[in-house]
Amino acid sequence: MEEISSLLQGFAVALSYKNLLFMLIGILLGVLIGVLPGLGGANGVAILLPLTFTMPPTSAIIMLSCIYWGALFGGAITSILFNIPGEPWSVATTFDGYPMAQQGRAGEALTAAFTSSFVGALFAVVLITFLAPLVARFALKFGPPEYFSIQLLTFCSFIGMGREAPGKTIAAMMLGFALAAVGLDTVTGTLRMTFGRTELLQGFDFLIAVIGLFGLGEIFLTMEEGLSFQGKSGKIDPKIVLRTWARLPKLWVTSLRSCLIGCWMGITPGGATPASFMSYGMARRFSKSGNKFGEGQIEGVVAPETAAHAAGTSALLPMLTLGIPGSPTAAVLLGGLLIWGLQPGPLLFVEKKDFVWGLIASMYLGNIAGLLIVLTTVPWWAAILRIPFSIIAPVIVVICAVGAYTVHNNLFDVVMMLVFGVVGYVFKKLKYPLAPLVLALVLGDMAETAFRQSMLLSAGSLSIFWSNGLVGSIVTLALLILSWPLLSRLIAGWRDRPAPA
């Protein structure tokens, strides 16, 4: 068991006094980010990324990934106590979590949410521990066509499995690719789409886009709702924790199903949000008390939280092994790796063993620490949400502006952040998905390089994408998923047609 010994070495890295401290800071910051409106996993990590440039990469990624776990935990607090999802993936948690809080069962709901988040994450980390080295070894043999086909699969699954209209997903994604192409083309040395402006020479940094789209856009939306936070008390009695824990094992079927849904949606980048909805829907369909969902069923909290955390965690698997992130936050972490001079992908597992296994070990520790921290500090976080929005909103905008500036020490980026903020607001209102835009912006250059190299190999013929069994089946799968909305409608129509006489 090579993985086990590597993992133990990883624990030795992660358990250093300094890294444990960064882990703790990360979790606390993460919960704070998850609780505050306008700051979420993706833009929170993006804002803090410049602060880690001087840190050793292992400590930096441990802290940043812990921010991510913390944000995943934090989203549940606002959903249950305030009926306000702090993060998109905790929308489904409000359906049953808030009714439970209204009935005075907030402690039970919070315990269930945190514990099932933990279970989902743990399942995904175990999966990463044993699957990631295999995937990485397999991916070492990949050439440009294989890489492009994996990216094609990524983007096709957004279109085919997303909840938004396919046209809008395609438009958002292509905008991301177009923005990624702006600036100097490194292969030919040609300037593309700069229109003579020096500001555009560097192209668009996706960190700025993330901060604007997710941060400012969210603030504008929250402002529009004219929120006044009215929450339930969030005190957790240890007795209730124990009682809830005693009940949870009975829900193991729901948990296991949610873990599987979450991991699947995380690895194929459906993301945490669709995973939580899908898992909630499945739990309602299969539960004996399915008709009572929405009135405060504990399963209605367990299912979406487990899936969201499993998806959020497993999104790091393709990021580490293939360099293809499964979620916007994973994309930001990938951007961090590149800045620290680490090339994500299969070689990372060979060349930077310490880093990879330190990170994986910190996922175990970070989630355990996260569970304990949120269980003990809930009332404190709930108090933060009672700070009026007229104080929180400008402070968050200032933090976003500082974050956007520090990426390149460039004031033009702050202006771009504001532009992305308005775009994010309009796109959110018109239900354009933002995640494909961000992922396309991150992966644009890589996808283009892989595509170009493939075309060079085949002298411009697309047949290279069916030149061997592996790449052929990935591309075919991608096209199948792409046309899934159409296919499923055809199948449904065919089933419903009147039986031939």
Add this chain to the structure above:
Amino acid sequence: MTAAATRWVELVVALLITVAGVVVLGDSYRVGASWDADGPQAGYFPHIIGWILAGAGLWIAGKTLLKWRALAGKPFVSWVELKLVLTMLVPTLVYVALLAFIGIYLASALYIGSFMIWQGKYRWLPTVLVSLGVPVALFLLFEVWFLVPLPKGPLEHWLGY
């Protein structure tokens, strides 16, 4: 009373996306979107993106027009909501414009302070505490501990930074 109907916003955004696609296409053909002696030209990949982008924009626009009647009466944003969004957007615009001249610390203090008085109707004491506390915290965190310089203006220069 609404400021704009969703179907109009939907249509305009879709057309803007189409225009963006056309811009990408135009630039791709300008730098060359075909095959050179040494492989695909710089516009080869973007021109595919441009076509799909323009196509997606037209698709959304077409879908909106097809459902034009059914979409009637759905407001994009009400006047009340628009006013709330503008109370956030306008000060933020001013803030970003000010950043370049007076530095991020002073601009942030003014921005937070004015927002608290104007929107939150706070008294002077809490306003001063928060609007000065945040920039001071930022200063300690960035300039002192992490040694990341933030934009500074005349005030900071006068203070010796």
